[in-house]
Amino acid sequence: MPVRxxxxxxxxxxxxxxxxxxxxxxxxxxxxxxDVEKVVLKDLSYTPCRGCNACHKTGECIVRDDAIxxxxxxxxxDCLAVASPIYSMGITAELKGLIDRAxxxxxxxxxxxxxxxxxxxxxxxxxxxxxxxxLSWDNVFDAAFPAVTAFFNTLGFEYYDNxxxxxxxxxxxxxxxxxxLAEARxxxxxxxxxxxxxxxxx
Amino acid sequence: xxxxxxxxxGSPRRGGNSETLLDWVISAMEQEGGVAIEKVALTEANVNPCRGCNACEKLNKCxxxDGMDYLxxxxxxxxxxxxxxxxYCMGICAQAKALIDRFQVFRSRKYVLKLPIVPPERKGxxxxxxxxxxxxxxxxxxxxxVPSVKCFFHVVDIPDxxxxxxxxxxxxxxxxxxxxxxxxxxxxxLGRDVVGELRKxxxx
Numbered sequence: 001m002p003v004r005x006x007x008x009x010x011x012x013x014x015x016x017x018x019x020x021x022x023x024x025x026x027x028x029x030x031x032x033x034x035d036v037e038k039v040v041l042k043d044l045s046y047t048p049c050r051g052c053n054a055c056h057k058t059g060e061c062i063v064r065d066d067a068i069x070x071x072x073x074x075x076x077x078d079c080l081a082v083a084s085p086i087y088s089m090g091i092t093a094e095l096k097g098l099i100d101r102a103x104x105x106x107x108x109x110x111x112x113x114x115x116x117x118x119x120x121x122x123x124x125x126x127x128x129x130x131x132x133x134x135l136s137w138d139n140v141f142d143a144a145f146p147a148v149t150a151f152f153n154t155l156g157f158e159y160y161d162n163x164x165x166x167x168x169x170x171x172x173x174x175x176x177x178x179x180x181l182a183e184a185r186x187x188x189x190x191x192x193x194x195x196x197x198x199x200x201x202x
Numbered sequence: 203x204x205x206x207x208x209x210x211x212g213s214p215r216r217g218g219n220s221e222t223l224l225d226w227v228i229s230a231m232e233q234e235g236g237v238a239i240e241k242v243a244l245t246e247a248n249v250n251p252c253r254g255c256n257a258c259e260k261l262n263k264c265x266x267x268d269g270m271d272y273l274x275x276x277x278x279x280x281x282x283x284x285x286x287x288x289x290y291c292m293g294i295c296a297q298a299k300a301l302i303d304r305f306q307v308f309r310s311r312k313y314v315l316k317l318p319i320v321p322p323e324r325k326g327x328x329x330x331x332x333x334x335x336x337x338x339x340x341x342x343x344x345x346x347x348v349p350s351v352k353c354f355f356h357v358v359d360i361p362d363x364x365x366x367x368x369x370x371x372x373x374x375x376x377x378x379x380x381x382x383x384x385x386x387x388x389x390x391x392l393g394r395d396v397v398g399e400l401r402k403x404x405x406x
Contacts, residue, residue: 011254012251012252012253012254013253013254013255016254048214048295048296048297049214049290049295049296050214050215051213051214051215051218051288051290051295052215053375053376085254087252087254087302087303087306088299088302088303088305088306088309088350088353088354089349089350089352089353090293090294090299090302090346090347090349090350091293091299092251092252092254092299092303093251093252093296093297093299093300093303094251096290096291096293096294096295096296096299097251097296099290099291099293099296100290100291100295100296102291103290103291106291139349142349143293143345143346143347143348143349143350144346145346146292146293146342146345146346147291147292147293147346149292150291150292150293151291154291
């Protein structure tokens with residue numbers, strides 16, 4: 001069975017540090033035999049959540065745009081890599097816009113209880129957060145984690161790992177970082193193997 | 203001289219809990235007199251996300267022409283900036299994050315180009331207020347939002363000590379805040395305190 005890997009690039013800036021880190025991860029996943037897809041969020045057309053709570057009654061989002069088929073693709077993936085640079089100590093508005101749109105799935109899971117992920121399902125579905133930040137502060141990613149955690153939880157993915165690199169301003173970009181790209185590639189390769197083994201076991 | 207307040211309603215839901223909190227603060231400020239308040243609903247303000255192009259680091263202005271053109275001078279002129287926004291998925295809603303990220307032009311001005319944000323005589327006279335609501339009851343539900351809010355204020359010369367917070371958890375459905383035991387009273391007190399503090403700083 002193929003291991004499907006989907007990578008969301010949440011940066012408005014094409015081929016920047018974060019997207020290159022995602023690319024390295026996806027290249028590793030492909031090397032490991034994964035079925036790899038990259039989605040550039042800025043090329044899609046979707047609006048942020050309107051907060052109307054209509055989905056709390058129906059489990060469906062009333063906004064019909066590119067976010068809806070994307071969630072179908074995410075839910076049929078074995079590995080979800082979510083990539084965003086840190087802007088103003090948080091993830092980008094593009095990625096937050098998509099995360100907020102998962103509210104209809106949250107409603108299915110927690111309000112309507114029409115969607116359920118077994119522990120085994122969650123264990124077999126791995127979520128990976130990929131990020132870069134210009135600042136050197138150790139805490140520069142801290143405010144991004146809660147929203148990413150909530151996103152993986154809602155979608156039935158185990159929050160498996162972070163691939164993060166700070167201090168980009170100092171390194172002059174990701175290519176100047178001593179280990180980040182190689183580490184991302186290695187983690188891509190390894191997570192596909194881990195998922196394949198778990199799928200074989202079940 | 204009138205105290206100028208620029209108040210952002212960051213929620214996509216008009217008249218919801220975080221905007222109600224804002225309206226309570228605004229109305230208390232107005233009752234103090236001598237305060238000119240402009241309220242901006244972000245859903246109608248046409249503020250697009252930052253493109254991450256970094257052009258502002260050289261140009262000292264943003265290459266995007268949208269609602270920020272209108273807001274730019276008002277952000278600088280305000281004596282007090284209020285941001286209200288709900289928590290969605292453990293973070294500030296995407297609409298408010300877009301506004302925060304567009305403050306990159308001020309960050310570039312301040313830290314890259316080393317130019318002033320406000321004239322020297324106005325430094326230390328400005329204040330910021332963050333108002334938020336969340337459906338979850340967890341104490342840590344605001345933790346993901348606060349660091350971004352600090353950036354938002356820091357880059358326009360409003361340091362930590364000049365930021366006031368009122369964050370109310372456990373309010374989800376529209377109108378839930380109306381039955382909260384302390385929110386309205388706390389919002390009124392906050393509005394009055396901030397006006398008093400701003401007056402003091404001007405030597406009034």
